[in-house]
Amino acid sequence: MPVRIWREPLDADKIKVSKAEIHILKDQCKGCDFCIEFCPKQVLETSEELNIKGFHPPIVIDESRCVLCDFCTAICPDFAIFVIEKDCKEGC
Amino acid sequence: MTEKSLELKHPYERFLRKERMPHIWCEGCGNGIILNCFVRALDELNIDLNNVVVVSGIGCIGRISGYTNTDSFHTTHGRPIAFATGVKLAKPKLKVVVISGDGDLFAIGGNHFIHAARRNVDITVICANNFIYGMTGGQYGPTTPLEAWTTTTPYGNIEHAFNLVHLAAASGAVYVSRWTALHVRRLKESIKKALQKEGFSFIEAVSQCPEIYGRYNKMKTAISMMKWFKEASEVRNFSDPAKAEISPDKIIVGEFVDIEKPSYGRLLREMKAKLKTKQK
Amino acid sequence: MKIELESKAVLSGQHFLNGDVACAEGALAVGCRFFAGYPITPATEIAERMARRLPQVDGVYMQMEDEIGSIAAVLGASYAGVKSMTATSGPGFSLMLENIGLAIMTETPCVVVNIMRGGPSTGQPTMPGQQDVMQARWGSHGDYEIIALAPSSVQEMFDLTIEAFNLSETYRVPTFVLADEIVGHMWERVNIPSAKAIQVVNRKKPENPPSEYAPFKPDEDLVPPMASFGEGYRFHATGLTHDENGRPRTDSAEVQQRLVQRLCEKIRRNADKIVKVERILLEDAEVAVVAYGIASRAALSAVRKARAQGIKAGLLRLVTVWPFPDKQIEKIAQKVKALVVPEMNYGQIVREVRRVAKETPVVFMSKLGEEPHKPAEILDALRRL
Ligand SMILES: Cc1ncc(C[n+]2csc(CCOP(=O)(O)OP(=O)(O)O)c2C)c(N)n1
Numbered sequence: 211m212p213v214r215i216w217r218e219p220l221d222a223d224k225i226k227v228s229k230a231e232i233h234i235l236k237d238q239c240k241g242c243d244f245c246i247e248f249c250p251k252q253v254l255e256t257s258e259e260l261n262i263k264g265f266h267p268p269i270v271i272d273e274s275r276c277v278l279c280d281f282c283t284a285i286c287p288d289f290a291i292f293v294i295e296k297d298c299k300e301g302c
Numbered sequence: 303m304t305e306k307s308l309e310l311k312h313p314y315e316r317f318l319r320k321e322r323m324p325h326i327w328c329e330g331c332g333n334g335i336i337l338n339c340f341v342r343a344l345d346e347l348n349i350d351l352n353n354v355v356v357v358s359g360i361g362c363i364g365r366i367s368g369y370t371n372t373d374s375f376h377t378t379h380g381r382p383i384a385f386a387t388g389v390k391l392a393k394p395k396l397k398v399v400v401i402s403g404d405g406d407l408f409a410i411g412g413n414h415f416i417h418a419a420r421r422n423v424d425i426t427v428i429c430a431n432n433f434i435y436g437m438t439g440g441q442y443g444p445t446t447p448l449e450a451w452t453t454t455t456p457y458g459n460i461e462h463a464f465n466l467v468h469l470a471a472a473s474g475a476v477y478v479s480r481w482t483a484l485h486v487r488r489l490k491e492s493i494k495k496a497l498q499k500e501g502f503s504f505i506e507a508v509s510q511c512p513e514i515y516g517r518y519n520k521m522k523t524a525i526s527m528m529k530w531f532k533e534a535s536e537v538r539n540f541s542d543p544a545k546a547e548i549s550p551d552k553i554i555v556g557e558f559v560d561i562e563k564p565s566y567g568r569l570l571r572e573m574k575a576k577l578k579t580k581q582k
Numbered sequence: 583m584k585i586e587l588e589s590k591a592v593l594s595g596q597h598f599l600n601g602d603v604a605c606a607e608g609a610l611a612v613g614c615r616f617f618a619g620y621p622i623t624p625a626t627e628i629a630e631r632m633a634r635r636l637p638q639v640d641g642v643y644m645q646m647e648d649e650i651g652s653i654a655a656v657l658g659a660s661y662a663g664v665k666s667m668t669a670t671s672g673p674g675f676s677l678m679l680e681n682i683g684l685a686i687m688t689e690t691p692c693v694v695v696n697i698m699r700g701g702p703s704t705g706q707p708t709m710p711g712q713q714d715v716m717q718a719r720w721g722s723h724g725d726y727e728i729i730a731l732a733p734s735s736v737q738e739m740f741d742l743t744i745e746a747f748n749l750s751e752t753y754r755v756p757t758f759v760l761a762d763e764i765v766g767h768m769w770e771r772v773n774i775p776s777a778k779a780i781q782v783v784n785r786k787k788p789e790n791p792p793s794e795y796a797p798f799k800p801d802e803d804l805v806p807p808m809a810s811f812g813e814g815y816r817f818h819a820t821g822l823t824h825d826e827n828g829r830p831r832t833d834s835a836e837v838q839q840r841l842v843q844r845l846c847e848k849i850r851r852n853a854d855k856i857v858k859v860e861r862i863l864l865e866d867a868e869v870a871v872v873a874y875g876i877a878s879r880a881a882l883s884a885v886r887k888a889r890a891q892g893i894k895a896g897l898l899r900l901v902t903v904w905p906f907p908d909k910q911i912e913k914i915a916q917k918v919k920a921l922v923v924p925e926m927n928y929g930q931i932v933r934e935v936r937r938v939a940k941e942t943p944v945v946f947m948s949k950l951g952e953e954p955h956k957p958a959e960i961l962d963a964l965r966r967l
């Protein structure tokens with residue numbers, strides 16, 4: 211995995227950590243960008259990476275902004291993204 | 303997050319025939335969204351998948367029956383409703399769902415649609431209306447808007463389009479709604495309602511074909527088609543379906559019909575029960 | 583109108599019925615519980631009988647909006663696990679052909695009855711014909727084999743409808759009952775045996791669990807076991823070329839080759855088991871008639887008369903028209919001086935007879951319109967050989 215898609219915020223330890231866990235099955239993505247365009251919180255962005263089909267899958271730019279609305283899961287025509295709520299028993 | 307995701311399963315994976323994925327649809331095609339909404343409806347209703355039969359006709363959307371992890375049948379062009387009628391009447395315990403295209407259901411298969419609705423056969427029909435014959439490369443069909451450009455309307459379409467919700471309501475459907483591929487929640491809720499309804503239920507899912515329809519009609523990307531849905535849609539629940547227009551500036555969406563009427567299957571059962579008492 | 587309230591599926595006993603009604607009773611006796619059709623002369627009486635009888639035995643009669651819908655509904659019911667049929671005549675049969683191809687491709691057991699009238703087109707609705715026998719064999723597109731039976735009496739309308747269902751269930755292939763208007767409409771005595779005496783064949787079911795089920799993986803007889811919808815197998819069937827799992831394979835020449843070959847070979851290789859003919863006075867025959875359906879009745883009479891006049895004539899009556907009884911005809915063609923083929927068309931099965939008879943001369947007798955062949959005409963032909 212190319213290092214460039216990892217974007218850990220520098221102040222990660224200071225900000226409120228998200229309860230959302232966004233999963234991207236990037237090789238399933240056909241790059242329609244719906245999840246990016248219609249995410250109400252602008253959590254995602256087009257990556258520069260090319261997947262095996264030659265499309266640019268999305269990447270998460272800020273998981274903490276996710277409000278678990280699940281719209282990306284629902285609008286994805288390719289079942290390539292889904293969000294799960296973290297098990298926060300030990301604190302998120 | 304990305305590394306974990308390789309092992310994690312998509313929550314709807316069990317509804318899909320995984321070995322047949324990825325599906326054949328173009329990037330940004332609404333068909334995938336309709337499939338997504340359909341499986342979420344199944345999930346939320348907690349239906350036993352062994353009792354679901356998905357029937358489709360020929361067309362891009364027609365391939366959908368190959369992707370759902372249910373019993374399924376891919377008929378000839380235009381005939382899924384007639385096939386589904388046979389399935390439902392032969393085995394009433396099954397939930398029979400037809401998912402097919404505007405050309406399949408309303409051009410070549412139009413006669414079966416109106417008659418199944420009239421009889422109130424207990425099936426759910428979902429039409430992916432992309433205003434075009436996608437599979438064959440973009441010819442006009444019965445829902446293509448006036449003036450639209452297709453490969454067989456090189457000077458603009460001069461045929462008037464069917465208003466599918468009006469047609470369904472007039473033919474006798476007990477549940478009729480229209481949503482676009484952007485209305486993922488309401489579409490899913492509508493599918494849930496339709497699946498639980500006794501009788502003939504119909505959902506028009508206005509869908510984008512960015513590859514052909516969009517490209518030739520000034521919406522070059524899937525996103526621009528979705529933006530059209532977003533900007534033009536107006537929810538008018540239980541308004542007159544005859545006035546539910548689809549035009550460049552307005553797409554009237556909503557539920558239009560939700561009535562009770564005995565289904566064909568029920569009347570058949572009652573008729574046979576009466577006969578039985580006479581036979582004795 | 584008073585409706586008799588029979589509740590039995592098998593009306594054992596002696597009856598006086600017309601061919602159409604006998605056909606419907608045969609279907610009920612072998613377990614048909616779904617009929618979808620669209621009225622058409624001269625097959626309407628089958629629909630009417632089914633409309634009355636099916637609800638009595640907990641079956642379904644469906645009058646569809648056209649014949650395309652009818653055959654599609656029949657396939658649907660069959661995949662739901664119910665023995666199904668439709669009945670029509672030429673114009674309706676023409677409409678059904680695309681979905682008969684679908685039945686062939688998806689290996690759907692079903693029976694299609696064609697009570698043949700005069701064609702082409704609307705032709706002569708109330709007149710007999712044998713003009714659809716080639717259409718039955720070749721009418722749908724692509725390469726395939728089907729089974730077709732040709733009853734020549736009312737009793738056979740009953741018996742061969744049963745046989746058609748049994749063959750269809752055995753080989754998972756649409757099977758046709760090709761009768762003509764006369765056989766469909768004439769009244770004769772019919773003996774309906776007891777339910778126990780009727781041989782009933784049901785499609786083979788898968789023995790392996792759903793996780794191992796491949797819906798189009800054949801057994802040694804080239805026929806795949808068939809699960810029904812709602813049994814937990816969750817399988818897919820398509821009219822597209824598909825592999826053994828039912829997965830569309832529009833890209834592979836090999837899959838196409840394997841599938842089409844199997845669809846044809848499952849019938850060809852079993853032809854000996856399928857084909858039935860009736861041999862009458864053929865042992866020492868020097869001339870023979872090859873006939874089926876209504877024409878075979880006059881032929882039988884002609885052959886008897888010829889014998890009375892000292893002509894060593896015989897009759898080979900085709901009960902099975904498709905697959906074609908090549909071997910049976912070849913054997914006779916080698917023995918006799920010449921063959922006579924009377925048909926109520928302008929020359930269809932005679933082409934097949936000529937193909938098989940090779941050098942043996944074949945005389946064709948065409949008949950079109952109301953009147954079937956007269957025994958005297960066939961006798962005349964035999965005398966002139
Ligand atoms: C009898 C017959 N005629 C024509 C075709 C060719 N054909 C395949 S798909 C199609 C149109 C499909 O349009 P639609 O139902 O709107 O589905 P879409 O591809 O747009 O999803 C046509 C005309 C066919 N397969 N069968």
Ligand code: SF4
Pocket residue numbers: 326327328329330331332333362363432436437510511512513514515
């Ligand atoms: S051609 Fe259009 S309808 Fe067909 S898959 Fe592509 S985008 Fe979808």
Ligand SMILES: [Mg+2]
Pocket residue numbers: 361403404405430431432433434435436
């Ligand atoms: Mg379309």
